[in-house]
Each structure stands twice: as C-alpha cells, then as structure tokens.
Amino acid sequence: MARFPKGYVKPTSSCPGCLAWGDFRGRLCHTCYMFGRSHETAVCIGCRRVEPLKWEYCRLCWCQARLNARTATGMPTVSGEVMTPWLQAVRHHQLFFVGLHYRRGSALTALHHVKAREASRKPPPMSRSRPRTAWRQLPLFEQVPRDFGRLDPAAADLASPWLAWAKRLAHQLAEARGWGRGIRFAVNRGLAIVLTGYTEGDVIRHSEIFTPLRTLDLRVGHVITVLEEMGIFRDDEEPFFERWLTERLDDIAPGIAAEAERWTRVLRDGGPRNLPRQQATVRLYLNRARPALLPWSNRYDHLREVTREDVLAHAKTLHGHHRMDELVALRSLFAWAKRSGLIFRNPASRIKVGQIEYSVLQPLAPDQIERSVAAAITPTPRRVLALAAVHAARVAQIATVMLDDVDVGKRRLTIAGRVRPLDDLTLKLLLDWLEYRRQHWPNAANLHLLINNQTATGTGRASNR
Numbered sequence: 301m302a303r304f305p306k307g308y309v310k311p312t313s314s315c316p317g318c319l320a321w322g323d324f325r326g327r328l329c330h331t332c333y334m335f336g337r338s339h340e341t342a343v344c345i346g347c348r349r350v351e352p353l354k355w356e357y358c359r360l361c362w363c364q365a366r367l368n369a370r371t372a373t374g375m376p377t378v379s380g381e382v383m384t385p386w387l388q389a390v391r392h393h394q395l396f397f398v399g400l401h402y403r404r405g406s407a408l409t410a411l412h413h414v415k416a417r418e419a420s421r422k423p424p425p426m427s428r429s430r431p432r433t434a435w436r437q438l439p440l441f442e443q444v445p446r447d448f449g450r451l452d453p454a455a456a457d458l459a460s461p462w463l464a465w466a467k468r469l470a471h472q473l474a475e476a477r478g479w480g481r482g483i484r485f486a487v488n489r490g491l492a493i494v495l496t497g498y499t500e501g502d503v504i505r506h507s508e509i510f511t512p513l514r515t516l517d518l519r520v521g522h523v524i525t526v527l528e529e530m531g532i533f534r535d536d537e538e539p540f541f542e543r544w545l546t547e548r549l550d551d552i553a554p555g556i557a558a559e560a561e562r563w564t565r566v567l568r569d570g571g572p573r574n575l576p577r578q579q580a581t582v583r584l585y586l587n588r589a590r591p592a593l594l595p596w597s598n599r600y601d602h603l604r605e606v607t608r609e610d611v612l613a614h615a616k617t618l619h620g621h622h623r624m625d626e627l628v629a630l631r632s633l634f635a636w637a638k639r640s641g642l643i644f645r646n647p648a649s650r651i652k653v654g655q656i657e658y659s660v661l662q663p664l665a666p667d668q669i670e671r672s673v674a675a676a677i678t679p680t681p682r683r684v685l686a687l688a689a690v691h692a693a694r695v696a697q698i699a700t701v702m703l704d705d706v707d708v709g710k711r712r713l714t715i716a717g718r719v720r721p722l723d724d725l726t727l728k729l730l731l732d733w734l735e736y737r738r739q740h741w742p743n744a745a746n747l748h749l750l751i752n753n754q755t756a757t758g759t760g761r762a763s764n765r
Contacts, residue, residue, distance in 0.1 A: 322398025431461040448512040456492040478743035490523040553597035588629035608647040
C-alpha cells in the first residue's frame with residue numbers, strides 16, 4: 301500500500317465508479333466503496349462497464365434511472381420492480397458532484413415520506429349532526445352507573461352514529477385549537493370507548509370516565525371538551541375548594557368550624573356588603589386564621605367565647621409578617637361575625653396591625669445582572685426577563701399579552717392597555733420567541749403571546765409560574 305507523506309492532501313478528482321467529481325480520500329468515493337463491498341463485479345447491461353452490479357446494473361445506471369423517474373413522476377422511487385423500466389430506458393448519464401446525488405436518507409427521501417404520508421392521510425369526518433331517533437324508551441329507574449374500566453378497547457362500537465358525530469366535533473375543535481396528530485388519535489380512541497353502548501338521554505359523568513381513560517393514558521380533558529360540546533357530560537367531581545375546606549376545618553371545634561366555614565364562603569362568594577375575593581386570597585385568610593382557631597377549639601365551643609385577652613395573647617407569640625397576616629385574617633373573621641350577629645363584641649377591634657417597613661430599593665450590581673441573564677437560557681424566561689426589567693410589567697400583565705398587542709413593524713408593544721416603544725433588546729428577544737413558537741407549536745390557535753405545552757392546545761393564558 302502506498303503511503304502518502306505527512307500533510308499530503310489528495311487533489312480533487314473524479315471517482316472511477318460513478319464518475320462523480322469532488323473531494324474524497326480513497327480511490328473511490330465513499331458511496332461507491334460501500335456499494336462495491338456488498339455487490340459482485342460483472343459487466344453492466346446498461347453501460348457495458350465492469351463494475352459492482354445490483355440486479356445487473358451498476359450504481360451509475362441506478363442514479364440515472366432514479367433521476368429520470370423523479371423528473372417524470374415528481375417522486376423518488378426506490379423499489380426494484382418499479383425501477384425496472386427506468387433502468388432499461390437509460391441511454392446516457394448525467395454527471396454529478398460527490399455527495400449531491402440521490403441517496404437513501406437524503407432530503408428527497410424525506411420529501412418522499414412527506415408526500416406518502418399526505419397521500420395516506422385520512423379525509424376529515426363526514427359532516428354529521430346530532431343523531432335523531434324516531435322514539436326512545438323512557439327510563440323506568442335512574443340511570444345505572446357504568447363501569448367503563450371493564451370495556452375492552454378492541455370491542456368498541458366504531459359504527460355508532462354518536463361516535464361519528466363526536467368525531468366530527470373533535471375534528472372541528474382540533475382545527476380551531478391546533479391539536480396535534482397524537483392528541484387527535486387519543487381523543488378519537490377515548491370517544492370510541494366512552495360512546496360504546498350510548499343511547500339518547502344517557503349522561504356521561506366525570507367520575508365514571510376519569511379513571512378508565514387515565515389508565516389507558518388518554519386525553520381526559522380533551523375528551524371531556526368534546527362531550528361538553530355534545531351536551532351529554534355532567535361534572536360530578538367534588539370541587540377542590542370543598543375538599544380543601546373540609547380538610548382545613550377538620551380539627552376545629554364544630555361550633556367554631558361552622559362559623560369559620562360561613563365566613564370563608566362569604567369571602568369567596570360575596571354578600572350584601574362584601575365583594576367576592578379570589579380563591580387564592582380566601583385560602584390565605586383561612587390558613588392565617590387557623591393557627592389561632594386550633595388552640596381556642598380546646599377551650600371554647602363558639603367564637604362568642606373568645607375574648608380580647610385571647611387575641612392579644614396569641615398576637616404576642618407572632619412576629620413580623622406572620623403577626624400582620626394573622627391579625628388581618630382574625631379582624632376580618634370577627635368583623636364578619638359581629639355584622640352577622642354571631643358575637644356581641646368584636647375582640648379584635650382596635651388592635652393595631654402595624655405597617656410594613658419597605659427597604660430602600662437598590663440598583664443591581666453588574667454581576668447580578670449577568671447572573672440573571674445567564675440563568676434565562678430558554679426563550680420564555682428571556683422574554684419575561686425583558687418585559688419585567690425593561691418595561692416594568694407585572695407577572696399577570698405579561699401572561700395576558702396577546703399576539704395582537706405586538707406590532708413589530710411599528711416597534712410598539714401594548715401592555716395593560718398602554719402602548720410602549722420596543723427597544724432593541726426586547727425586539728430581538730421577541731423575534732426569537734416568535735420563531736421558537738412557530739417551530740414548536742406551528743398549529744397553535746392560542747392568541748396569547750406566551751404559551752407552553754399545556755396552553756398551546758387551548759385558548760387560556762399561562763399561569764403566573
């Protein structure tokens with residue numbers, strides 16, 4: 301074997317096998333070398349050269365036949381039976397550069413797969429409306445709960461008219477909300493299981509389908525969305541607020557717990573002289589009042605037995621923000637009880653809560669800014685960082701920004717109804733985010749600017765976190 305000196309670079313030349321021009325190290329290009337290792341050498345029927353043959357034709361004839369077939373049909377063909385007439389029709393060869401011809405795994409093969417997938421894609425469901433029945437037997441007893449966990453998915457009734465209607469509605473929702481192929485398949489499968497044996501007048505309950513669909517790893521929320529669109533779903537799930545309220549009042553005396561429950565519900569639902577609060581605020585108030593209600597439950601049965609000395613004694617054990625938060629919650633509880641006539645005297649009145657002493661705002665040091673920017677390695681944190689730092693936008697305001705609020709051409713951004721000019725940093729991050737969003741969720745119908753994997757298939761905003 302000839303040895304080349306150190307630093308020697310083989311000049312550009314032509315491959316003796318496929319006549320391709322380019323840079324390659326050995327005597328043959330890499331493709332011809334691998335082709336020759338798996339095929340026997342003989343005389344080619346097409347070009348009469350002595351080369352490694354595949355079905356009596358050399359690799360150069362195969363490349364020319366594929367090129368002719370692609371030019372005539374628009375799709376690359378690799379099957380031997382289909383390529384036989386194209387191989388027999390080869391009368392000349394189109395020379396090419398090394399690495400630029402058709403080969404398995406190239407962009408042409410990917411195009412072939414895309415066209416084949418589009419050709420085999422199922423047409424949209426036929427336009428169907430709600431099934432109509434000439435008559436139906438009125439139920440003699442209340443609907444018996446069904447056990448969907450016993451149903452074999454392979455035994456689902458695919459010919460049901462209710463399933464056909466549900467698939468049509470699911471297709472419309474998927475087009476409107478940008479559901480992907482996997483979500484559509486899971487929803488159709490879940491609908492086939494749930495609607496098997498369904499008759500007009502039945503109601504599908506949340507407690508019946510949640511566990512079976514979750515066991516099969518199907519999209520419970522999306523299936524429920526379709527069932528709600530059909531008008532045959534009933535949400536009998538116990539609300540989270542009710543479960544949480546029962547747990548928080550479990551260890552408190554019955555009399556005090558009943559009064560605290562009424563106060564909590566008034567905070568959430570509002571009253572004649574009370575505006576409804578957000579659920580997070582209601583939970584915060586009860587959580588702050590609970591540490592005081594627990595020891596009082598060991599001595600008293602009702603709130604009317606709590607004295608001012610009890611409130612002051614409990615306040616002495618608290619410091620800082622804990623003291624302020626608990627006193628605010630207790631003052632709200634006793635003020636409501638006084639207005640409702642549950643107590644004769646408010647024991648928490650005229651007890652000073654105090655004021656929060658805010659510290660002086662200090663500018664960030666350069667190293668702190670660099671650490672914050674370095675920590676935001678993904679497009680979403682970088683976007684949030686720019687809106688919060690440059691435009692002083694709050695978390696809720698950032699989450700509610702819509703796509704229509706962004707005007708890249710005029711470099712304007714609307715946040716909470718106020719139009720702001722886009723600086724260079726925010727504009728660059730905004731363009732990067734829009735490109736990131738287009739690549740990851742091209743079919744998303746959510747009009748909010750910031751979306752994630754959970755909100756991309758819906759229309760709601762992202763959470764504050």
